Amino acid sequence: MFKSVNPANGQEIAAYPELSGAEVEDKLHKAAEAYRHWRESPVSERAALLKKIAAQYEANKDRLARMATMEMGKTYASAVGEVDKCIAAFHHYAEHGPAMLVPLRHALSTGGSAELHWLPQGAVLAVMPWNFPYWQVVRFIAPTILAGNVGLLKHASNVQGVAGLLEEMVVAAGAPVGLFQNLSVKSKAVADIIADDRIVAVTLTGSEGAGMAVAGQAGRQLKKVVLELGGSDPFIVMPSADLDTAVRMAVKARIQNTGQSCICGKRMIVHADIYEAFLAKFSTAMKAVKAGDPMDPASDMGPLSSFEQRDTVLQQLVEARQQGAKLLFGGEALPGPGAYMSAGILTEVPLDSPLMHEEIFGPIAMLFRAANIDEAIRIANNIPFGLGSSVWTNDAQEQQRFIRDIQAGMTAINQMLASSPEAPFGGIKRSGHGRELGTHGLHEFMNLKTVLRVAG
Template identity: 70%
Template sequence: MLRSVNPATGEQIAVHEELSPTALERKLDLAASAFRRWRETSLQDRADLLGNIAYCFEENKDALARMASLEMGKTYRSANAEVEKSAAGFRVYAERGPDMLAPRMQPLTGGGTAETRWLPLGPVLAVMPWNFPYWQVVRFLAPAIMAGNVGLLKHASIVQGVAGLLEEMVLAAGAPEGLFQNLAIRSSAVAAIIADDRVAAVTLTGSEGAGKSVAEAAGRNLKKVVLELGGSDPFIVMPSADLDAAVKQAVTARIQNSGQSCICAKRMIVHADIYDAFLERFADGMRRVKAGDPFDEASDMGPLSSLEQRDTVLKQVEEAKALGATLLFGGEAPEGPGAFLSAGVLTDVPLDSPLMAEEIFGPIAMVFKAADLDDAIRIANDIPFGLGSSVWTRDEAEQEQFIRRIEAGMTAVNQMLASSPEAPFGGIKRSGHGRELGPYGMHEFMNLKTIMHPAAGSVAGSVATE
C-alpha cells in the first residue's frame, strides 16, 4: 500500500493499492500498443490534444491545487501557480512543437543533401519526485506527447492522489487509452521496467542516489536516460548589485516550496564589501518568514513534505554546528502536529565540511563571504553539484566572467533562477546530465534520423565510405 499523509497535520489522506505484477504487465502492453498508434498521428492532432490538456488543467485548477497542498504541504497559493504553469507548459508545446519537429535540409560537399527528421522512440518511463508534483511530470509529458511517444509515470509514493489526477486530466482531454499511465509501484520495481523491451527510455528527477540506480539500470540495458538531480545553487552578490532587490529575491529563492526545490538558492556568496549589509537585511527577511497552514493566505510556506524530511534537515544543521558553523536563528521544529520547520541562516560553514557535498532540502540558508570575484567563483564551484546559479552584478564584464566560469547548467543574471517551458533545464557534474524543456528536452527522447538524397539528375551507385 502507498499512503498519502497530510504533512501539515500528520493525518492520513488515502491509501493507494500497489499494482500487481499482472496489472503492471497489462499497462506495459497497453503502452506499447498505444505507441504504435500514436506515432502515426499528425503533429496537429498531437498539438490539439496538448491544448485540450491545458484547458482541463485550467478548468480543474482548484481541485488539482488542493490535492498538491494536502499531499506534500506546499501553500495553496503556490500550488495554484504550479497548476497554471503546467497548463502553460502544455500550451507552449501545442503552439511551438510542430516547428521544433520540422525537418532540416543540409547540402553535402559531394553533392546531394542530407535531410534530418526527429522521430519518436517509444514509451518513456518517468521517475518523478514530490516537490513539484504536477510541473515535474509536465516537463517530460508535454514534449513526449508532442514527439509521438507515450508516457509511463512512477510518481513519488506520497503524491499518488496527484498522480491519479494527472492521468484523469489527460484522459478527460481526449487522449487515447494508454497514452499516459500512472504506475502505482515502489522504487524497487523500477529497474525491471527499465529492462523491459517495451520501454524505450527513462527520465528521472530526484536524489543523487536514485539517479545512480536508474542510470545503472539504463546503462545495463542500453537505454537513453536523462537525469535531473540535486543541487546546492550559489546566489552571488557583488558590490554593484541592487542590494534591496538581491536580498528580497534571495529570501524568496531560499524559502520557495519550503526550501524544497532543486534550484532553490542554497548558498548565498557575498562580496566582503557588502557582506555585513547583505547579511543584516537577509537575516531580517528570513526571520519574518511565516510557516503555517498551507491554506492560510498569511503563510509564506507550509510544512516540509514529511517528518522524515524535517528530521533530515535538522540533522544536517546539527552536524554543521558541530563542525564550527553558526546558526544565527531558526531551524527549529515547533511543538504540535505537522512537519513544520522555521526558516534559518547558517554562517561560517567550513568549505571542507560534508554539508558541501549535500543538498539542504529545507528553508535553511548558508551565507559565505567572498574576498573578490575570483573567490566567489571558487566558493561557488567548490561542490560536486552543478545545477543552477544566480549572479547579482550590474557590471557587464563581471556578468560575463560568472557566465563563463561558474560550473552549472544554468545561470540567472540579476534574478532568481526559475524554469520555463521554452528554456533548456538541467545540470552538470553530480547534478545529472541531459536536458528537459525547450526543443532540447523533446529531442532527448527522439531518433534523429538522417536521410540521404542524391543531387538532382545524379545516379546512385558510387562506392560509399564511412
C-alpha cells in the same frame, strides 16, 4: 499499499493500492499498443490534444492545487501557480512544438543533401519526485505526447493522489488508451520495468542515489536516460547589485516550496564590501518568514513534505554545527502537529565540510563571504553539484566571468533562477545530464534520423 499523509497535521488522507505484476504488464501492453498508432498521428493532432489537456487543467485548477497542498504541504497559492505553469507548458508545446519537428536540410560538400528528421521511439518511463508534483511530470508529458512517444509515470510514494489526477487529466482530454499511464509501484519494481523491451528510455528527477540506481539499470539495458538530480545552487551578490532587490529575491529563492527545490538558491555568496549590509537585511527578512497553514494566504511557507524530511534537515543542522558552522537563528522544529520548521541562516560553514557535498532540502540558507570575484567563483564551484546559479551584478565584465566560469547548467543574471517551458533545463557534474524543456527537451527521446538525398 501507499499511504498519503498530510504534513500540515499528520493525518492520513487516503491509501492507494500497489499494482500487481499482472497489472503492470497490462499497462505496458497498453502503452505499446498506443504507441503503434500514436507514432503515426499527425503532429497537428498531437498539438490539439495538448490544448485539450490544458483545458482540463484549467477547469480543475482548484482541485489539482488542493491535492498538492494536502499531500506535500506546499502553500495553496504556490500550488495554483504550479498548475498555471503546467497549463503554459501544454500551450507552449501545442503552439510552438510543431515547428521544432520540421525536418532540417543541409547541403553536403560531396554533393546532394542531408535531411534531419526527428522521429518518436516508443514508451518512456518517468521516475518523478514529490516537490513539484505536477510540474516535474508535465515537463515530461507535454513534449512526450507531441513527439509521438507514450509515457509511463512512477511518481513519489507520498503523492499518489496527484499521480492519479495527472493520468485523469490526460484521459479526460480524450487521449488514446495507454498514451499516458500512472504506475503505482514502489522503487523495487523500477529495474524490471526499465529492463522491459517496450521501454525505450528513462527520465528521472530526484536524488543522487536514485539517479545512480536508475542510470545503472538503464545502462545495463543500453537505454538512454536523462537525469535531473540535486543541487546546492550559489546565489552570488556583488557590490554593483541592487542590494534590496537581491535580498528580497534571496529570501524568496531560499524559502519557496519551504526550501524544497533543486534550484533554490542555497548558498548565498556575498562580496566582502557588502557582506555586513546584506547579512543585516537578509537576517531581518528571514526572521519575518511565517511558516503556517498552507491554505492560509498569510503563510509564507507551509510544512516540509514529511516529518522524515524535517528530521533530515534538523540532523543536517546538528552535524553542520559539529563541523564548525554557526546557526545564527531559526532551524527549529515548530510546535504543533505538522512538519513545520523555522527559516534560518548558517554562517562560517567550512569549505571542506561534508555539508558542502549535501543538499539542504529545507528553509536554511548558508552564507559565505568572498573577498573578490575569483573567490566567489571558487566557493560557487567548490561542490560536486552543477545545476543552477544566480548572480547579482550590474558589471558587464563580471557577468561574462560568471557565465564562463561558474560550473552549472544554468545561470540567471539579476534574477532568481526558475524553469520555463521555452528554455532548456538541466545540470552538469553530479546534478545529472541531459535537458528537459525547450527544443532540446522535446528532442531528447527522439530518433534524430539522417536522410541522405542525391543532388537534383
